[in-house]
Amino acid sequence: SSEVLRKSLADDTLLSGVATRVSSASKDLRNALAQQRLAVREYKEASRLRPRDVETKERLRSACMVYSRLQAALDGPKPKPLRRFLAHYNLSIRYWDLGKAK
Numbered sequence: 602s603s604e605v606l607r608k609s610l611a612d613d614t615l616l617s618g619v620a621t622r623v624s625s626a627s628k629d630l631r632n633a634l635a636q637q638r639l640a641v642r643e644y645k646e647a648s649r650l651r652p653r654d655v656e657t658k659e660r661l662r663s664a665c666m667v668y669s670r671l672q673a674a675l676d677g678p679k680p681k682p683l684r685r686f687l688a689h690y691n692l693s694i695r696y697w698d699l700g701k702a703k
Contacts, residue, residue, distance in 0.1 A: 630675050637668040 644661035651657055 627675075630671065634668070634671045634675060637664060637671055640664045641668050 641661070641664045644657060644664050647657045648654070648661050
């Protein structure tokens, strides 16, 4: 029984370590996103002050691209709205084939 308890404690510490790393990675991603948001704001202001500066516009474009990628990584995959329709459509075809169409 002490072996089972020891193994259970080892599993708990392993899981808590994984959870800590995941939350730390998520926190790091949120911090990077906030920093990138600030960079985009600053480059927009710089671009407003010097509208013909090509280098500033390139940096703004690059910062916006990185910001959008970080935001997409934080948000995760988007839901697919067509799935509910497909599920209903597939069921209606199945019931039609069974002769139970309404």
